[in-house]
Structures are given as C-alpha cells and as structure tokens.
Amino acid sequence: MIKIVAVFDGLKFSEATLHHAIKMVKNQNAHLVGLFLEDFTYQSFSKYRAIAKDKLSEKEIAALEQQDADLRKESRRLFEDVCKREGIEFSLHKEANVAYPALIHESIYADLVIIDQAETFTPYTEDRPTQFIKDFLSATECPVLLVRDTEEINAAALLFDGSPNSVFAIKQFSYVIRSASEMPVEVITVKEGDESLHLPDNKLMKEFMKRHFPHANFNVLKGNVADVEIIEHVKQGDGKSLVVLGAYKRGFVSRWFKESLADALMRNVSNPLFIAHSK
Missing domain, CATH: 3.40.50.620 (HUPs)
Structure with a gap:
C-alpha cells in the first residue's frame, strides 16, 4: 500500500x-x-x-x-x-x-x-x-x-533524453501510479540537427520499457530547441495526457531537461504533470 x-x-x-x-x-x-x-x-x-x-x-x-x-x-x-x-x-x-x-x-x-x-x-x-x-x-x-482541472487523465507522455533523471522519473511513474500500465503511453525524445533518430541508449531503453509499458509508442522529434518542440507537440493533444519529466532540482544541468521545462509547460499547456528527480 x-x-x-x-x-x-x-x-x-x-x-x-x-x-x-x-x-x-x-x-x-x-x-x-x-x-x-x-x-x-x-x-x-x-x-x-x-x-x-x-x-x-x-x-x-x-x-x-x-x-x-x-x-x-x-x-x-x-x-x-x-x-x-x-x-x-x-x-x-x-x-x-x-x-x-x-x-x-x-x-x-x-x-x-x-x-x-x-x-x-x-x-x-x-x-x-x-x-x-x-x-x-x-x-x-x-x-x-x-x-490543473478535473479532466480525466487518458494517456501519458514520458519525456526521455537519456539522462538518469529522465529514466528515474519514468521509473517512479510506473511504481507509484499503478494504473499507468493501462493507459496509452508515448515516449518523447528530441534530436537536434543531424543526430540519429534512434533513442539514446536505444536497446537498453526499449528493453526497460518492454517490462513496464510493453505497448508504448516511441516518438523522436526533430528540432533545434527541445523545450519548444516538446511544448508544441503536447499542445497538439487534448490536454488530458499526463506529462512525465525529471530534473526539476535547482542547479541540475542535463542536455535538454532543465528546471525551466516544467515551468514552460505550466505556462503554455493545460496538461497535468508528473515530476520526479533523483538527488
């Protein structure tokens, strides 16, 4: 319990x-x-x-x-x-x-x-x-x-950049919200410029997701500013998808997850957010 x-x-x-x-x-x-x-x-x-x-x-x-x-x-x-x-x-x-x-x-x-x-x-x-x-x-x-409101959560968008914090947030989401396994799940990654469209740690991540969310879809977005791409992608939904992200901790620096991403999401979209960071 x-x-x-x-x-x-x-x-x-x-x-x-x-x-x-x-x-x-x-x-x-x-x-x-x-x-x-x-x-x-x-x-x-x-x-x-x-x-x-x-x-x-x-x-x-x-x-x-x-x-x-x-x-x-x-x-x-x-x-x-x-x-x-x-x-x-x-x-x-x-x-x-x-x-x-x-x-x-x-x-x-x-x-x-x-x-x-x-x-x-x-x-x-x-x-x-x-x-x-x-x-x-x-x-x-x-x-x-x-x-933010009483709209039912009908899906989950897991933000993943290959950092330990992004994986930690996904783990916590799967452990704490047991009903997560029953909802549609999308893994979102942003790649810049000429980067490969493969996920970071592609094999390990897909192996991990197969155990927790076997029917998850993987979506690799292309863009120069990850925050902008994520927000625009989330805006295209119905506002009922739960966005899962890590690394809100002050002073933490990763490749594109940073403190301001959660702030920007709260300013620009109506979705609920699940935030977890390892220390």
Whole structure:
C-alpha cells in the first residue's frame, strides 16, 4: 500500500486536487492523506490593510479571522465527506506551521504528493508556475503530481533524453501510479540537427520499457530547441495526457531537461504533470 498526500489550502479549496486524489487511490491500493496547510501567517485578507487603511476594529478583524476558520473547517469536512462516500482509506493532517517547510517535511514520508498548479498559500493569485510551486518542486522528497482541472487523465507522455533523471522519473511513474500500465503511453525524445533518430541508449531503453509499458509508442522529434518542440507537440493533444519529466532540482544541468521545462509547460499547456528527480 502506498501513501498519497493531497495538499489543500482550506481558504481556496482545490476540486482538481480532490478529484485526482480520489481517482488515484481508487485505482490502486493506496492510503490518502488530506494535508491542510493552515499557515498561521496566512489569512484571506491583509491584516495590515485592515488595520492601517480600512481602520477596522479588533472586533471586526476577529470576525474576519473567524470567517477564515469556518471556511477552513468546511473544507476539511468536505474532504472527509467525499472520502467516506467513496469508501477509501484516508486520514487528515492539519498543519498550522508555515506552509512550505511543513509540506517538504510531509513529502519525506509520502510516495506521491498531489497539488494544484495554482497554489500560492497567499491571498493573491499568480501566473503559473507560482512561486510556492517552484520552491516546492525544487526541494520535494517524493514525486509530485501537478493538477490543473478535473479532466480525466487518458494517456501519458514520458519525456526521455537519456539522462538518469529522465529514466528515474519514468521509473517512479510506473511504481507509484499503478494504473499507468493501462493507459496509452508515448515516449518523447528530441534530436537536434543531424543526430540519429534512434533513442539514446536505444536497446537498453526499449528493453526497460518492454517490462513496464510493453505497448508504448516511441516518438523522436526533430528540432533545434527541445523545450519548444516538446511544448508544441503536447499542445497538439487534448490536454488530458499526463506529462512525465525529471530534473526539476535547482542547479541540475542535463542536455535538454532543465528546471525551466516544467515551468514552460505550466505556462503554455493545460496538461497535468508528473515530476520526479533523483538527488
């Protein structure tokens, strides 16, 4: 049995995270943890503005704080009600400390973290990728599934450049998401200039894939900028394919997988992402 942690902001509850977490748990033998990061520094309103600009009284500020507490409680209740209705094994963690280190700590003891791409854990919205997501991806201790909407995942696109990190991500995907073997799988590689159209480590990679995804298709794209070719290829799909990639870790340099690829995907496509990096 694996442990899946679904991350929630109780003030901006993500239906996408809940939907995909329930789906993942029901498709395999897994225990679901609902992690509610109730950062004591974070409210739905600016306390500075409430005091300095809006001149709210202590009683009025206390009322706003109570509204936040009630909304967070309602979000936890919603999670519990859905889990009970779906008949899955679950537990709930409520964390009142600062969100980022609390999440990193939880990821040490998780097989997979599911989180919405738009999470900020601030009162504000940000363009994707948000700073919180970028920071988390650079330090997570387990694979991460980044979701965006409640569309069903119907296929997987495995990004492969021959680097250990790209293979590691594919391994983690096959180990953690058991239903992956039942969906159409495409292996995507980019070759530049006059390079051969063979996969890097062609024989070894195909031997490996035969054991995990025997019906996978292999697609070698030609282009001078790998990131651009990948994004354009993914855009041609229906947005429901899960893109699997490695090497988000800061400072890591490979031939064409790098930190900015995940960022570019989040900016330009609507697909969910599965990210895992070896350390």
